[in-house]
Amino acid sequence: MIINHLLFADDAVVFAPSAKGLQQLLDLCSNLAISHNVVFNASKSQCLIVNSKYVLISHPSFHLSGVSLPYTDCYKYLGQLINSSLSDDADIMRQTRSLYARSNLIIRKFTSASLSTKTMLFNAFCTPIYGCALWCSMYQYSYRKLNIAYNDAFRQLLQEPRWCSAPQLFVNNNVSSFAATIRKLVYSLWRSLNASNNDLVSTALRSDLLVRSPVFRRWHNILF
Numbered sequence: 001m002i003i004n005h006l007l008f009a010d011d012a013v014v015f016a017p018s019a020k021g022l023q024q025l026l027d028l029c030s031n032l033a034i035s036h037n038v039v040f041n042a043s044k045s046q047c048l049i050v051n052s053k054y055v056l057i058s059h060p061s062f063h064l065s066g067v068s069l070p071y072t073d074c075y076k077y078l079g080q081l082i083n084s085s086l087s088d089d090a091d092i093m094r095q096t097r098s099l100y101a102r103s104n105l106i107i108r109k110f111t112s113a114s115l116s117t118k119t120m121l122f123n124a125f126c127t128p129i130y131g132c133a134l135w136c137s138m139y140q141y142s143y144r145k146l147n148i149a150y151n152d153a154f155r156q157l158l159q160e161p162r163w164c165s166a167p168q169l170f171v172n173n174n175v176s177s178f179a180a181t182i183r184k185l186v187y188s189l190w191r192s193l194n195a196s197n198n199d200l201v202s203t204a205l206r207s208d209l210l211v212r213s214p215v216f217r218r219w220h221n222i223l224f
Contacts, residue, residue, distance in 0.1 A: 001203045008078055019060040022047075030065045042067035048075055051084050080131045088135040089142040095129055096146045102126060103153030111159075118157050119173050126153050127181050133189040136214035150178040186222050 004025060005014040014029070016022040033040055047062050047069045062069045074083040074090055081091035102125045110121060129146075151166035160169060170177045176184065193201055210216050 001199075003200060003203075011078065013077060019062075023060075023062055026062055026064045026069075030063075033065055040065050042069060045069050046072040046075055048072055048082065048084055050086060080134065086137055088138045091131060092135065092138055092142040092146055095132070096142075096149045099126060099129070099146065099149045099153060103149075103157065107153075107157050110157075115158070115173070119175055122154055122157055122175060126150065127176060129181065129185060132182055133186045133219075134215060136218045147178045150181075183222050186219055190219060190223070 004016055004021075005012065012029075014022065014025040016025055029040060032038060042064050045064055048071070049059070059071055074081055076082075081088075081094060083090055103122075106118075106121045106125055110118060113121070135143075152162070154169060154175065155162060155164055155166060158169060158173070167177060169175075170180075193205060196202065204210055
């Protein structure tokens with residue numbers, strides 16, 4: 001099964017292993033726009049080339065509906081940052097900043113709340129780490145920064161000193177640690193994928209490429 005495009009509502013991504021193949025797909029989109037009176041917003045569309053062992057002498061020019069598309073090294077698609085090196089560090093750092101912002105908000109507004117309310121707020125606002133189940137290529141430094149932010153957020157919410165043991169706080173208050181939260185989110189995605197009736201998802205799950213992929217190895221290390 002050839003998968004060269006993904007659609008979600010009005011967001012579309014097309015991809016190809018060659019510049020010629022990508023332009024052919026973009027031409028199909030342009031023809032569809034003409035025949036079905038669809039307008040593609042070329043100003044919001046960008047091209048991203050995944051780095052390889054081959055060095056590009058020059059970037060090829062791509063066109064959609066007669067408009068030349070600009071290049072980018074990093075793009076957010078469906079809330080996930082994708083860059084040319086396929087590294088997840090940028091997305092992890094973005095999640096770290098977001099976690100600090102969310103935790104500071106509840107710390108500032110609910111300082112006098114009861115312990116049960118604080119733990120409920122932490123579970124609601126700080127444990128959802130969107131997209132973390134797809135991370136598979138990152139420096140340990142970036143990942144540790146997110147772990148530290150998670151621990152600090154809970155300490156500060158409970159008004160405990162920085163030297164206080166975070167694992168002990170999580171156990172005493174029946175709150176999932178950072179590692180447990182990541183494990184739950186990975187398992188939730190894995191269970192959803194296996195329960196899906198989508199042909200593309202089923203094909204990907206049956207593929208040998210998935211077993212050899214970095215993301216599958218990370219899932220295996222986390223879950224087993």
